[in-house]
Amino acid sequence: MTQLATSVKLTLNNGKTIPALGLGTVPSDDPSDVKDQVITAIKAGYRHIDTAWYYGTEKYVGEALKELFDEGVVKREDLFITTKVWPSFWHSPEKSLDISLATLGLDYVDLFLQHWPVALHGDENGLPAQPRDKDGNLIYDDDPVSGTKFIDAYHSLEQILDNTTKVKSIGVSNYSLHKLKQLLPKVKHIPVINQIEYHPQLPQQDLVDYAEKNGIQISAYSPVGSNGAPVLKLPLIQELATKYDVTVNEVANAYHILQGRSSLPRSSNLERIKTIVRLPSLTKEELASLYQVGVENPTRYINDEWGYGLGFKWWEGDTLSKDFD
Numbered sequence: 001m002t003q004l005a006t007s008v009k010l011t012l013n014n015g016k017t018i019p020a021l022g023l024g025t026v027p028s029d030d031p032s033d034v035k036d037q038v039i040t041a042i043k044a045g046y047r048h049i050d051t052a053w054y055y056g057t058e059k060y061v062g063e064a065l066k067e068l069f070d071e072g073v074v075k076r077e078d079l080f081i082t083t084k085v086w087p088s089f090w091h092s093p094e095k096s097l098d099i100s101l102a103t104l105g106l107d108y109v110d111l112f113l114q115h116w117p118v119a120l121h122g123d124e125n126g127l128p129a130q131p132r133d134k135d136g137n138l139i140y141d142d143d144p145v146s147g148t149k150f151i152d153a154y155h156s157l158e159q160i161l162d163n164t165t166k167v168k169s170i171g172v173s174n175y176s177l178h179k180l181k182q183l184l185p186k187v188k189h190i191p192v193i194n195q196i197e198y199h200p201q202l203p204q205q206d207l208v209d210y211a212e213k214n215g216i217q218i219s220a221y222s223p224v225g226s227n228g229a230p231v232l233k234l235p236l237i238q239e240l241a242t243k244y245d246v247t248v249n250e251v252a253n254a255y256h257i258l259q260g261r262s263s264l265p266r267s268s269n270l271e272r273i274k275t276i277v278r279l280p281s282l283t284k285e286e287l288a289s290l291y292q293v294g295v296e297n298p299t300r301y302i303n304d305e306w307g308y309g310l311g312f313k314w315w316e317g318d319t320l321s322k323d324f325d
Contacts, residue, residue, distance in 0.1 A: 002278045004277050005250070005263075012193070016168060018110075018111070020257045021265075025049065026057070037064075042079075049065075050221075051083050052086070053084065054086040061081075065105060082112075083109050084112070084173060088126045090149060092156075094164075108165055113170070113173045114153055117179045119149035150179070154183060171191040174310070175194045193262075194216050195218075200236075200237070201225060202314070219262040220264060229249075232252060253276065253279070255282070308321065
């Protein structure tokens, strides 16, 4: 009998556990669709919901949670909820968190992440989320390559962890190897997670190895490669789905979960959400073959401009990054 991905839990460096399969809540066309996505996922066995202030979907996640709690489908303690502080809120992470908690209708989140290791020029309410000058260029409060305000922002997360009951764990997102190496010597609490774009087309073994060596879990967003799900079109993914009699999505998630990483698929297709919960037992050789796909032709699908200068490989349009160690 095939194991269920929804039954797998991973242990974080603080001893807490995280469900290996999570639902991403970045909106597609209509953010309100996220409510039904969350309800469908929880009823299908998911216990991990990943959201963020920036997504604009926390209102709908909150509505879904209230309905599920009121109906007795799950209790709050059954779920693992993640939210994030956006770079335009770098100066006030606790205010961002308070807004998220109020919107979600929760007293605490299980994981609070720094969304990106940069400092954008937002006001006291984190607005605008994408501050731009008259030429359309992003306005930063700190140089994205050499600045250190991102470390100050992480220290604020540590203070929230130490001095409040609003978060159970803290971590980071979109940290390159270079940024992690800058951060770790300065922290009291090692991040429990670094959430990054990761899939068979995007090899990042050096970053994964460094995170693992320091007790940091890797969590994979865009496990199918963002819009159009290009990863699912890989011949090897399709062959493995046929071999194990599962869907291509389940193979994409298994690529991470079987290697000790959480996977955060998102989908506007409710039927698909229900049917991507199995965990095919791919062999080590098959996992290695999937990794090799990206070694031969590396492709990154999320190339947001606020990621310029972080030192990630294969970041299209990034002329700021140098060859960091």
